Amino acid sequence: MPKMVVSIDGVVIKDVDLSKERTTLGRRPYNDIVIDNLAVSGEHAILLMRGETVVLEDLNSTNGTYVNGKTIKKQQLNNGDVIEIGKYKIKFMSEPDAASFEKTMIVRPGALPPVPAAPPRPAEHAASVQGNIKVMSGAAAGREVPLTKVVTTIGKPGVAVAAITRRPHGFVLAHVEGASMPTLNGAAIGSEPVTLKNGDTFELAGTQMQFVQT
Secondary structure (H helix, E strand, C coil), rough: CCCEEECCCCEEEEEEEECEEEEECCCCCCEEEEEECCCCCCEEEEEEEEEEEEEECCCCCCCEEECCEEEEEEEEEECCCEEEEECCCEECCCCCCCCCCCCCCCEECCCCCCCCCCCCCCCHHHHCEEEEEEEECCCCCCCCCEEECCCEEECCCCEEEEHHHHHEEEEEEEEECCCCCCECCEECCCCCCCCCCCCCCEEEEEEEEEEEEE
């Protein structure tokens, strides 16, 4: 089944299977692919499935839709094409198992949802380090969430979102979206990912957490 893999600054934030004839993309919450960012129009673009063919059509958006760096109005997508909308990149994957990205998890302030089951990972993506997040404040204080995924997103979509990405030698924290920047050990992080160390505390959208490397 074709899918769209959404990322920003190299951090994957979601992937969406294209299972319908019409898949809408935009900032409004009723879209099939929601990107809550002012660079994205309320109804930005639509993806049309015609048999095994997928066509992307821009819906007269304010900032335009780009495919592989070129602005488009309507274009058939090929496997691996990259759609650009503002700072977001959306990779079109038409071949089964072509992407090895894992789904992300949102940790909302005050509540921790169950961790969704992750699809099997190829052996080459096995982690050499392990870690977890310990929630220090709010209703979920004391809960721990294992960082078993390649990318784990935290925060409140539309307000402030950050991502913790597992790398071969450790974990890094990066700001994804929102005016509120994450703080690490009391200091706001910049635009570049920062390496997490055992015992580091960070805060996002009013929730304080601690990184524990195991």
